[in-house]
Amino acid sequence: MAHEFSKQAKLYAKYRPTYPDEMYAFIFDRLQAMDCAWDCGTGSGQVAAYLADHFKQVFATDIDEKQLKYAIPKTNITYKKAPAENSGLSDHYFDLITVAQAIHWFNFERFYSEVQRVAKDQALLAAISYGMIEINNKVDPILRELYDEAFGTYFTQVREYIDQQYQTIPFPFEEIPSPIFASTFEWTLEQLEGFFNSWSPVQKMKSEQHYNPVSSMMEKVRKFISEGEKFNVTFPVFMRLGKIA
Numbered sequence: 001m002a003h004e005f006s007k008q009a010k011l012y013a014k015y016r017p018t019y020p021d022e023m024y025a026f027i028f029d030r031l032q033a034m035d036c037a038w039d040c041g042t043g044s045g046q047v048a049a050y051l052a053d054h055f056k057q058v059f060a061t062d063i064d065e066k067q068l069k070y071a072i073p074k075t076n077i078t079y080k081k082a083p084a085e086n087s088g089l090s091d092h093y094f095d096l097i098t099v100a101q102a103i104h105w106f107n108f109e110r111f112y113s114e115v116q117r118v119a120k121d122q123a124l125l126a127a128i129s130y131g132m133i134e135i136n137n138k139v140d141p142i143l144r145e146l147y148d149e150a151f152g153t154y155f156t157q158v159r160e161y162i163d164q165q166y167q168t169i170p171f172p173f174e175e176i177p178s179p180i181f182a183s184t185f186e187w188t189l190e191q192l193e194g195f196f197n198s199w200s201p202v203q204k205m206k207s208e209q210h211y212n213p214v215s216s217m218m219e220k221v222r223k224f225i226s227e228g229e230k231f232n233v234t235f236p237v238f239m240r241l242g243k244i245a
Contacts (some may be wrong), residue, residue, distance in 0.1 A: 005226050010070060011198035015191060017130060018046050019100065023181045027241065028054060030176060032122045033095045036146075040084050041102025047128070049227040051098065052077045052144055059094075061087050085110035089118045097244075100128040105160040108170045119244040125173060130183065131236040135197070138224045142172035143196075146217045150201035165238040173242025186230050193218050 035056050039048040042060035049072035052058045060195045061082040062068055071079050080148065082088050083105045084099070097115055100107075115125055132147055135142055151159035161169055165180075188196075196202060206212050225231055 011194055015198050016043070016046065016101075017185060017195075018180050018236055019130075020183050023128070023237055024054075024191070025238070026125050026178065026181075027096065027098075028155060028243070029122065031095055031124060033120075036094050037096040038089060038094045038118060039086070040087070040099045041105070042071065042102075043067050043102070045077065045079065047098050047100045048072070048077050048079075049074055051096070056095070059087075059089055059168060061089075063101060071088060077135055079221065082140065085114055087114055087118065089119055089154045090130075092120050093119050094231040095120055097121050097123065097125045098128065099126070099171070101130065103127045103166070103169065104129070104158045110229050112170075115244060121245070123244045124176075124242055125242045126231070126239050127166055127169070127171070127241075128237065128239040131162065131165070134234045134236070135231060139221055142160055142217060142220045146196060149198060149213050150205065154201040154204050166240050171240050171242060173244055176241040176243065179238050182234055183237055184232055184234045186232055187223060187233050189218065189222065189227060192221070192233070 032053055037047070037055045039049045039051060039058060040058040042048045043064075045060055046066055048058050048060035052074040054110065058074075058077045060071065060077055061080045061085050062123045063081065065081055068079050068081060071077075081200070082086070085103075097119060108125070119125070133143060135143070135192075174212065181215045184189075193214060196217065197212075202212065202214055
């Protein structure tokens, strides 16, 4: 999927949400050690940068060079272009492996074999994602229309995995039940529009159909939110957390 994401790499780096401290604390409290972490499908490195403040060393991989060009630099992060299923990383090296908003694109069987190879005994795998953005009862149905149109046209399987909060992906590990978290931000209409334009199905619609559904969505949203107005947006955050034997 590299060619799809490269088109919106700059938008992705600027507008994609970060994950809550409570989620990271939940993961960290269950680790045996915090020496080395691998953030797989790192994109522009939001998760890798957070991990770098807590681990001695972080490796972060992605298949998209353009995304990696926007990755957050830190001295203890090594960014590398590599597929999830063939990372080239060392055997039995990592205490934690994270995949944020990406595992639904992977070949599950091959990726899980790679996880088994690079993980230390009792390491953890965290497959993280966020659900549909929530603002208020008037605006949310408008946003949902865009979601249904964009993901109903492209990437239906991906949409189902996310809608079902990853409960239907294969997950052959000793699972640690995890709560649903939330990330809340204060945004403007410019940020809202930028976020939706970073979606891969929107980019495909612009490329293949010469049509951007975000523009018409924003016209409807502006009936309820004024230019310059700040408002709260919330993303439900969920994950599958597993111990790697």
